[in-house]
Amino acid sequence: MTARARPEEVAQQPSPRVVLGVSGGIAAYKACELLRRFTESGHDVTVVPTAAALEFVGAPTWAALSGKPVSAEVWTGVHEVPHVRIGQTADVVVVAPATADLLAKAAHGLADDLLTNTLLTARCPVVLAPAMHTEMWEHPATQANVETLRRRGVVVVEPAVGRLTGADSGKGRLPEPAEVFELVRAVLDRGADAPQDLAGRKVVVSAGGTREYLDPVRFLGNRSSGLQGYALARTAAARGAHVTLVSANVSLDAPAGVSVVHVETTEELREAVLAATATADAVVMAAAPADFRPDSVSDAKIKKAEDGSAPSIGLVQNPDILAEISRDRARDGAVVVGFAAETGDVSGSVLDLARAKLARKGCDLLVVNDVSGGAVFGSADNEAVILGADGSAVEVPRGTKAALAQVIWDEVARRFVD
Ligand SMILES: Cc1cc2nc3c(=O)[nH]c(=O)nc-3n(C[C@H](O)[C@H](O)[C@H](O)COP(=O)(O)O)c2cc1C
Numbered sequence: 001m002t003a004r005a006r007p008e009e010v011a012q013q014p015s016p017r018v019v020l021g022v023s024g025g026i027a028a029y030k031a032c033e034l035l036r037r038f039t040e041s042g043h044d045v046t047v048v049p050t051a052a053a054l055e056f057v058g059a060p061t062w063a064a065l066s067g068k069p070v071s072a073e074v075w076t077g078v079h080e081v082p083h084v085r086i087g088q089t090a091d092v093v094v095v096a097p098a099t100a101d102l103l104a105k106a107a108h109g110l111a112d113d114l115l116t117n118t119l120l121t122a123r124c125p126v127v128l129a130p131a132m133h134t135e136m137w138e139h140p141a142t143q144a145n146v147e148t149l150r151r152r153g154v155v156v157v158e159p160a161v162g163r164l165t166g167a168d169s170g171k172g173r174l175p176e177p178a179e180v181f182e183l184v185r186a187v188l189d190r191g192a193d194a195p196q197d198l199a200g201r202k203v204v205v206s207a208g209g210t211r212e213y214l215d216p217v218r219f220l221g222n223r224s225s226g227l228q229g230y231a232l233a234r235t236a237a238a239r240g241a242h243v244t245l246v247s248a249n250v251s252l253d254a255p256a257g258v259s260v261v262h263v264e265t266t267e268e269l270r271e272a273v274l275a276a277t278a279t280a281d282a283v284v285m286a287a288a289p290a291d292f293r294p295d296s297v298s299d300a301k302i303k304k305a306e307d308g309s310a311p312s313i314g315l316v317q318n319p320d321i322l323a324e325i326s327r328d329r330a331r332d333g334a335v336v337v338g339f340a341a342e343t344g345d346v347s348g349s350v351l352d353l354a355r356a357k358l359a360r361k362g363c364d365l366l367v368v369n370d371v372s373g374g375a376v377f378g379s380a381d382n383e384a385v386i387l388g389a390d391g392s393a394v395e396v397p398r399g400t401k402a403a404l405a406q407v408i409w410d411e412v413a414r415r416f417v418d
């Protein structure tokens with residue numbers, strides 16, 4: 001019996017109300033782009049800066065871009081009680097950038113300006129995107145505040161690594177506004193009452209397609225775009241998970257809050273996934289590792305022969321990473337998910353072959369795409385059947401790759417034993 005997953009109804013709700021909090025970090029200017037992305041995609045945005053944020057970007061910019069008056073304190077428009085109403089009526093509150101100071105105030109329930117009052121009155125999902133120097137981020141006080149906030153169900157996005165204010169670089173950058181936007185959208189898609197059911201979980205996602213080199217410039221590759229794996233990483237982060245994304249040859253921006261490990265070959269993918277899997281609660285193998293690789297790799301570029309003959313290429317099988325993880329999963333209770341792109345053949349239908357593959361690999365879930373028409377690769381949409389080792393089958397109708405990712409995480413979360 002095949003169950004039908006819920007359709008993507010939340011994404012169709014009109015004008016979600018977003019409160020965009022901006023605190024006083026150098027990355028405040030990036031919140032202008034974030035604001036634009038929200039307004040241009042039909043969100044109703046109220047910007048609530050702190051007084052320090054207004055030192056970086058003035059109120060006229062926020063007011064003009066949002067089309068609403070802007071205040072940092074609780075004494076403006078008091079007859080409308082903004083210190084309570086803004087938080088109460090929000091569908092999501094996102095603070096980007098969130099300073100060390102803002103994190104501390106939020107963790108301790110201080111309420112000395114409009115933004116901190118809003119954080120106390122909001123009953124909707126809250127996303128904080130910290131940005132600060134590495135020393136401030138790593139300070140035990142900040143880390144304790146982050147832990148407190150996460151325990152309460154707040155999504156605190158891991159900062160990115162890269163250039164900081166001035167000449168130095170390290171962990172503490174605000175993730176790209178486009179990626180913060182996507183993460184907030186994933187939070188909104190789940191709805192106000194959805195629990196942060198992956199909070200505190202470590203998950204590993206692989207994405208993309210591996211390359212198997214023939215010589216320094218040529219390789220055997222495949223058509224995997226990495227879009228599904230990136231959607232899985234992004235939605236897991238939006239549900240509170242600590243995400244490691246092992247990315248094979250994908251040219252997409254890193255999802256906000258996700259640690260990305262870049263690899264090229266199947267062997268590199270295997271090493272990176274196995275290293276990250278040792279402490280993981282779930283592993284989702286959305287990458288397409290090559291089944292075969294050339295039996296030798298030439299150190300020099302292979303030249304054309306004068307006589308017009310072509311070299312023959314011998315292939316050897318690559319290790320089966322999914323089977324290896326399923327067999328050797330380090331943690332009891334770690335959930336392992338594989339993907340199968342099937343076309344069906346004379347020996348069986350797509351689902352027959354997928355069931356056999358699920359049994360052979362020993363994983364908990366297998367996400368089955370029918371790729372007979374070649375429609376999945378590089379497309380923004382996907383449809384699949386999620387087969388469970390327990391005999392379950394969840395049919396996910398055609399929708400975005402983010403929507404499929406949410407259903408996959410629903411199935412994973414349901415299988416956690418602790
Ligand atoms: C040039 C400059 C850049 C700053 N950048 C940051 C930053 O990126 N992150 C941070 O936590 N604090 C930063 N600060 C310090 C905050 O502005 C300061 O802690 C302030 O009190 C924060 O107030 P708020 O949390 O109410 O916005 C910066 C200060 C200056 C002068």
